[in-house]
Amino acid sequence: MAVDVSELVEQAREGRPRAVARLISLVEGASPHLREVMAALAPLCGNAYVVGLTGSPGVGKSTSTSALVTAYRREGKRVGILAVDPSSPFSGGALLGDRVRMGEHASDPGVYIRSMATRGHLGGLAWAAPQAIRVLDAAGCDIVLVETVGVGQSEVEIAAQADTSVVLLAPGMGDGIQAAKAGILEIGDVYVVNKADRDGADATVRELNHMLGLGEARSPGDWRPPIVKTVAARSEGVEEVVAALEKHRAWMDERGVLAERRARRAAREIETIAVTALRERMGELRGGKRLDALAEKVVGGTLDPYAAADELVAGVTEQ
Amino acid sequence: MAVDVSELVEQAREGRPRAVARLISLVEGASPHLREVMAALAPLCGNAYVVGLTGSPGVGKSTSTSALVTAYRREGKRVGILAVDPSSPFSGGALLGDRVRMGEHASDPGVYIRSMATRGHLGGLAWAAPQAIRVLDAAGCDIVLVETVGVGQSEVEIAAQADTSVVLLAPGMGDGIQAAKAGILEIGDVYVVNKADRDGADATVRELNHMLGLGEARSPGDWRPPIVKTVAARSEGVEEVVAALEKHRAWMDERGVLAERRARRAAREIETIAVTALRERMGELRGGKRLDALAEKVVGGTLDPYAAADELVAGVTEQ
Known part of the structure; x- marks a missing residue:
């Protein structure tokens, strides 16, 4: 089938979800159009702010993502969501689960939702995710949320794709120790303790604070990752998360850290x-x-x- | 310090443990002598039978390794042990823990024990282990046992280095499901259910049998991984493990599988x-x-x- 790449890109820019989906499919696989698409997207990229979200199963990632999308949509921003599941064999398009959990956003023309599986693909995430992010970026998304399950190496890879990385935890899941093991403490720019209405939320915050403090001494200008308490299911604390993200972005901008991160990401x-x-x-x-x-x-x-x-x-x- | 590689190799061939240890140190790091050592070892390699042992913490890997060494020593074979711990920051030489648990073998001139850590080294295992195996092989070991903790990707990497892979399990640890998750069911040539005097041993064997049967249908000549019950602490069943290993080796030899595996390993x-x-x-x-x-x-x-x-x-x- 003939593919008119420039027309697809044009349609994606106009906000047509089918064109966006088609472009992601073209860059995900080893399509013969991959290079043509990437060349067409290059001059249109660089506007989206890429936020990575990671956390163990059960911390409320989907609910948090959905709440964040609502907050950003209220500001009139276009949002792309890339849901990466390293344990899922399914890829491409939005899964039924996504449609359900993202129910309130599924019909919103300002929101793109895309699922991506990486199981069985060695280095699949590092490979496909950046290209999909580029499509969403070029299509005019102001924010791209990359959500992934924290299962080892993958969340570190995801963090490498993001401008700002959010690590989600929940009380009473032994997350602190888990986090330390997975090296999650080294990748978070913002920490969110979700389900903060549950017992043990303050203990989790304390433990996290303690562990974050165990790192090397910070210089006065260094970024100190904030810990935000949320109850995403009731949208509590979500505005504070958005504020923390904006603060981190401004901090990076001021110091040239954002440009550095993006250059390092591109080099990799x-x-x-x-x-x-x-x-x-x-x-x-x-x-x-x-x-x-x-x-x-x-x-x-x-x-x-x-x-x-x-x-x-x-x-x-x-x- | 000047290093006389050919003299070291000569001494290693004579069975001097210090020379063996020194050669492993030379090939582990980015020593300027790495290439010289590898070139000197090449014509001396290919005699050792490499057995990989993996399993979750607590299944009795060290005890099983020790019991296997005793069995092989009884046959007059020289044995090398490479204990790989992906979570340990310590490397080089035998750790105190090794000396203690391998107490009965520590002073045996027919046994070499080496610990290797891979934490923090990206692809460190794939990188350093084959070289260390080559040293032990060239030094005249008949058997090289590569023991590693099953913690995700590492045991798959180790299996890729071995002629025959042994997967250890123990009753009542939920190992069956764990094993399936870690992809361990795809790498075992021989399965050992250790601590078989405990409750649940037969259930573990049954579960394992069931899960192994779930794979694709086997052709008549295919290898069906045996499941051996042991109580390694009392050396029960260890001769059966040795017999299963020999059987697998003979099976591979007959069909040219051993040569294939080694060629694939070398290519990688x-x-x-x-x-x-x-x-x-x-x-x-x-x-x-x-x-x-x-x-x-x-x-x-x-x-x-x-x-x-x-x-x-x-x-x-x-x-």
Whole structure:
């Protein structure tokens, strides 16, 4: 099927959700139009403020995301939501679950909702999420919320895609220790203790405060991640979260940190794409036989793996 | 300090533990002698049978390893043990804990014990473990036991290094479900239910049997992973584990599977080394400024990340 990329981009800019969805599908897979789409989007990107939200299952991520969207829509902002589930085999389009939980936003033309699965894709998140964010950015979203389940490495990857990272916790889930284990304490710019009407909320805040204080000493101008208490289901504290996000954005802007973060993000993205391309070239050398032949020599003891790698690198670079 | 690699290798072949330890230290880090050592080891490798052992904390991995070592030593075999702890910041030499738990083997000249930590090293395991295995192999070990804690991705990586993978479980730890989650059911060639004198051992075996049966249908010649019950602390069932390992090895040998696995392992290893080398070259382009300049263009919208990656690849390959 012929794809008119420039027309799709035009329609996405006009706010047509189908065009946005189609563009994300084109950049998610290994579509032959991927490069054309990326080239068309490049000059339109850079306006969206990307907020990452992560937390263990049960802390109320979906409810919090929905409440945040309501708050931003009240300000007239266009919002894109990228819901990344590393454990889900489903990808593309909005899942039924999204439609249900995002019920109040599903028919709002100022809100785009997209689900993305990464299971089974090595480095899938680092690969696909930035491209989808670019589409939402180019389509005119003021805010892109990237929501993911905190299950190990993935939330760190997500944080690497965001301008500001929000870590969600809830009382009485042993989250403090979990968070420390997962390295979550190193990635949060803003911490939210949701379900703050429950027993133990203050204890969670105290524990979190304590653990955040355990890090290296901060300089006077450094960012001290705030801890905000919310009851997202009743929209309590959500305005405070928005305020904390704005504060962090302003702090980054003032110090050039936002530009730095975005440059670092772009560098990582370029490097990932380049390494993948080089890896593909390696695999293609002599129809994939080069690596096999080298591996056989290593198994046979006539070549060591470093010398074999040298030959492989030479094969790629001297084409 | 001058290092005489060929003398070290000679001494390691003679069974001197200090030389073995020194060689592992040389290949673990980014020692300038790494390549020299690897080249010297290459023709001496390929004799050791590499057995991976993994399981959650508390299933009795150390006890099982120790019991296996005793069984192999009784057959007069030389045994190397590589204890990999992805959560430990300590590396190099045998830890106090190893000496204690491996007490009966610590003074046995036919046994080498080495601890390896991978925390903080991205891809550290895939990187360092194969080299350490090569040292133990070249030093004349008949068996190399690679023991690791099952904590997510790491045990899959370890399995990729082994000729035969043993997955350890214990009754009443909810291991079945845990195992399925961690993808452990896909990597075991032999399953061991340790602490089989405890309540629930038969239930664990049944559950495991059921879950293993859920996989795709097997062809008549396919390997059906056996489940062996042990009480490692009393050496019960350990001979059966050794027999199961030998059976798997024979099965692999007959069908050329062992050669295939080793070739695949070598290919992955070569590729990892090559990709790392290319990544380093990218970082070094124009003193590291090339990638920064490209990232700035992407952030500024004058270049898309794919076109930027093309330039980066060109910079590496056209040097």
